[in-house]
Amino acid sequence: MKQAEVTDALMKFIREEFLWGDDSRELTESTPLLEWGIIDSLRTALLLTHVREQLGVFVSPAKINARNFRDVTSIATLVVAEAPEDPPFADATNTSNSGKAGQA
Amino acid sequence: MTLHRLAIDSAARHPDRLAVSCGGDTLTYRELDDAANRFANRLREHGVGRGDRVVLWSDKSVDMIAAMQGVLRLGAAYVPMDGTSPVARVTMLAADCGAAAVCTDAGRLAEAGTAIAGSAPCLDLHSPSTMDIDPVNEESDDRDLAYILYTSGSTGVPKGVCVSHRNARAFVDWAVAELAVGQHDRLANHAPLVFDLSVLDLYAAFAVGASVHLLAAELAYAPAQLVQFLYEERITIWYSVPSALVLMVRDGGLLERPAPAALRVVCFAGEPFPIGGVRSLAGWTDARLLNLYGPTETNVCTYHEVTPADLDRDRPVPIGRACSGDTVWAQRPDGTVAGRGDDGELVVTGPTVLLGYWGAPPQRGPYHTGDIVRVLDDGSFDYVGRRDHTVKVRGHRVGLGEVERTIAGHPDVDDVAVVLVGSGIEARLVAFVVPVRDRTPGPLAVKAHCARLLPSYALPEHVHIGPDLPRTGNGKLDRPALVRRHTELVARRAERGLVPAGQKGKAR
Numbered sequence: 001m002k003q004a005e006v007t008d009a010l011m012k013f014i015r016e017e018f019l020w021g022d023d024s025r026e027l028t029e030s031t032p033l034l035e036w037g038i039i040d041s042l043r044t045a046l047l048l049t050h051v052r053e054q055l056g057v058f059v060s061p062a063k064i065n066a067r068n069f070r071d072v073t074s075i076a077t078l079v080v081a082e083a084p085e086d087p088p089f090a091d092a093t094n095t096s097n098s099g100k101a102g103q104a
Numbered sequence: 105m106t107l108h109r110l111a112i113d114s115a116a117r118h119p120d121r122l123a124v125s126c127g128g129d130t131l132t133y134r135e136l137d138d139a140a141n142r143f144a145n146r147l148r149e150h151g152v153g154r155g156d157r158v159v160l161w162s163d164k165s166v167d168m169i170a171a172m173q174g175v176l177r178l179g180a181a182y183v184p185m186d187g188t189s190p191v192a193r194v195t196m197l198a199a200d201c202g203a204a205a206v207c208t209d210a211g212r213l214a215e216a217g218t219a220i221a222g223s224a225p226c227l228d229l230h231s232p233s234t235m236d237i238d239p240v241n242e243e244s245d246d247r248d249l250a251y252i253l254y255t256s257g258s259t260g261v262p263k264g265v266c267v268s269h270r271n272a273r274a275f276v277d278w279a280v281a282e283l284a285v286g287q288h289d290r291l292a293n294h295a296p297l298v299f300d301l302s303v304l305d306l307y308a309a310f311a312v313g314a315s316v317h318l319l320a321a322e323l324a325y326a327p328a329q330l331v332q333f334l335y336e337e338r339i340t341i342w343y344s345v346p347s348a349l350v351l352m353v354r355d356g357g358l359l360e361r362p363a364p365a366a367l368r369v370v371c372f373a374g375e376p377f378p379i380g381g382v383r384s385l386a387g388w389t390d391a392r393l394l395n396l397y398g399p400t401e402t403n404v405c406t407y408h409e410v411t412p413a414d415l416d417r418d419r420p421v422p423i424g425r426a427c428s429g430d431t432v433w434a435q436r437p438d439g440t441v442a443g444r445g446d447d448g449e450l451v452v453t454g455p456t457v458l459l460g461y462w463g464a465p466p467q468r469g470p471y472h473t474g475d476i477v478r479v480l481d482d483g484s485f486d487y488v489g490r491r492d493h494t495v496k497v498r499g500h501r502v503g504l505g506e507v508e509r510t511i512a513g514h515p516d517v518d519d520v521a522v523v524l525v526g527s528g529i530e531a532r533l534v535a536f537v538v539p540v541r542d543r544t545p546g547p548l549a550v551k552a553h554c555a556r557l558l559p560s561y562a563l564p565e566h567v568h569i570g571p572d573l574p575r576t577g578n579g580k581l582d583r584p585a586l587v588r589r590h591t592e593l594v595a596r597r598a599e600r601g602l603v604p605a606g607q608k609g610k611a612r
Contacts, residue, residue, distance in 0.1 A: 019547065020547070022547075024546040026548035027548065031548065034560075035188055035190050035555055036555045036563070037560055037564075040560060040563075044325070044326065045325050045326035045351075061323060061326075061333075064326070065163065065322055066163050066187050066188050067211070
C-alpha cells in the first residue's frame with residue numbers, strides 16, 4: 001500500500017464528507033485536522049470506518065491517538081503501517097465496489 | 105475534607121490496588137501517590153504554592169491524573185485543557201487565570217514555551233523518576249479553589265467555573281454513597297477531563313480505592329471500540345453523555361452481546377436521553393440506570409433512577425430530585441416558586457454551588473441554571489429547555505453568542521449567524537458567514553480562526569459563505585430560516601450523491 005495513494009484517498013474522503021467538497025481547495029496534507037475541528041472524535045470514528053471498509057485496514061485502538069490523527073500525512077503514515085502484508089485489495093483506492101473488509 | 109485526601113488515604117490503605125489505567129499504562133495507588141508527590145515537588149521548585157493555578161494541557165494519560173493530584177497537594181488549583189486545544193487558546197486561558205505554570209506533554213513544550221514567553225514556566229507533565237517522592241500535603245481549607253473548568257458562556261466570553269474542594273466533595277461523597285461504590289468497582293472515564301462528568305469517575309474511585317479506566321478522547325465516539333472497552337476493562341460503573349450510549353446501541357452492536365454481569369450502574373448526563381435508548385438499555389442489562397443532572401456550576405444537583413414505569417413515557421426520563429446536599433426549586437418569572445404542573449427556571453442552593461467565575465465577584469445566593477423545568481406530581485422535575493441562546497452539543501453547553509462573536513472577529517467577516525441543526529448524536533453547529541466586500545474567506549480559514557479561541561466542542565462543523573442572512577419582517581435574524589437553508593443545501597448535495605458523513609440513513 002503506497003503512502004501517496006492512501007493520502008489521495010483520505011484527502012478525497014475528508015473533502016467530500018467533512019468539508020462539503022472543499023470548493024476553495026483549502027485542505028492540505030498538513031492542515032491540523034483535530035485542532036481546527038475538521039475531525040472530532042465522532043468523525044474520527046467515521047474516518048476509521050471508511051479506512052476499514054474501503055482500504056481494508058483495521059487500525060488498532062492503541063494507535064488511535066491525537067498524534068496519529070494530527071493531519072492527513074500522519075493518518076496516511078499510520079494506515080500504511082497498519083496495513084496487512086498482503087493487502088486484500090491491491091488497488092483499494094480505485095475499487096470502491098470491491099467489497100467490504102468483512103469487519104463486523 | 106480536601107479532594108486530594110481521597111487518593112492519599114487510599115494509597116495508605118490499598119497501596120497495591122490498581123488506581124488508574126489508560127491505553128495500557130497503569131498506576132497502583134502507591135505509584136500514583138509517588139508520581140503525585142514527584143510532580144508536586146517539582147512544581148514547588150518552580151515556585152508554585154498554595155493559592156496558585158496550574159494549567160495542565162495534555163491528552164488523557166495516567167501522568168495527567170498524577171499531575172492533577174500533585175497540583176492539589178500543593179494547595180494549588182489545576183486548570184485542565186484538552187491536548188488538542190490550540191496553543192493560542194491555552195495561552196489565552198493561562199493568561200486569564202494567571203497561571204503560575206503550564207505543564208504539557210514533551211511534544212508540545214517548545215510550542216507552549218514560545219507562546220507563553222516567560223510569563224509562566226512551561227514544564228513537562230511527565231516527571232523524571234529521579235525527582236524526590238517526599239510526601240507533599242499542604243494545609244488547605246476545603247473552601248479553597250480545587251480546579252477551574254472553562255465553559256462557553258452565553259455572553260460571548262469563556263468563563264472559568266471555580267470549584268472548591270468542598271463543592272466537589274459534596275457531589276463525590278453523595279455519589280459514592282448513592283452508587284455504593286466499593287474497592288472492587290472499575291469505573292469508566294468517558295468524559296474529557298475538562299468536563300465535569302469526569303469528576304465522578306476519578307474521585308469516586310479514589311474515595312474507596314477502586315480503579316478508574318480512562319478512554320482516549322479519540323475513541324469516545326468510536327462505537328465498536330466503546331463496546332470493546334466496556335467488556336475488556338470489565339467496567340462496573342459507566343458514566344457518559346447519552347450520545348455515546350446511543351452510538352454503542354446503534355452502531356456498536358451492544359445489544360447483540362449479553363450484558364456483562366459485572367456492569368451494575370449506568371449513569372448518563374449532559375443532555376436528554378431519548379426514551380427509546382433508555383428502553384433498549386433497560387431490556388439489555390439489570391444494571392441501575394440513573395439520569396444525573398447539573399450544569400458545571402453546580403455539578404450534579406438532581407438525579408433520577410429509571411423505574412419500569414418510566415419506560416412507558418413518550419419523553420425523556422425526569423431529571424428527578426435534589427441530591428449532593430443541595431436544595432432546588434423551579435422559579436416562575438415573577439420570582440415565586442412554581443407548583444405542580446407548572447414550569448419555571450431551576451434554581452440551586454447548597455454545597456455544590458460554585459465559588460464563582462474566575463475574575464468575577466464570588467457567587468452569592470442561589471445559582472440560576474437558565475434551564476426551564478416542569479414540576480411533576482411527585483415534586484421531582486422534568487427538563488423542558490433552555491431560557492437563553494445556549495445549546496447543547498453532545499452534552500457540552502455552547503453559547504451561540506460566543507461562537508458568533510468569535511467568528512465576527514475574523515477580519516474578512518462582515519456578519520455571521522450560528523445555529524444548531526439536528527439533535528442528540530446528530531446535533532451540529534452551522535455557521536453562516538457574510539464576508540466583507542471583495543474578501544473571500546474560505547470555510548477552513550474561519551474554522552482555523554475559531555479553533556484559536558473556542559473549545560473544540562464549540563467549533564462549527566459547517567461554515568457556509570453567502571451574500572446575506574435572512575431577517576424577519578421586523579429585522580431580527582431569522583434562525584429557523586437558516587436551519588431550513590442548511591437543510592436545503594444538504595438536500596441539494598444529496599441529489600448529487602454527496603451526503604455528508606454522519607447524515608446517511610443508518611440501519612437501526
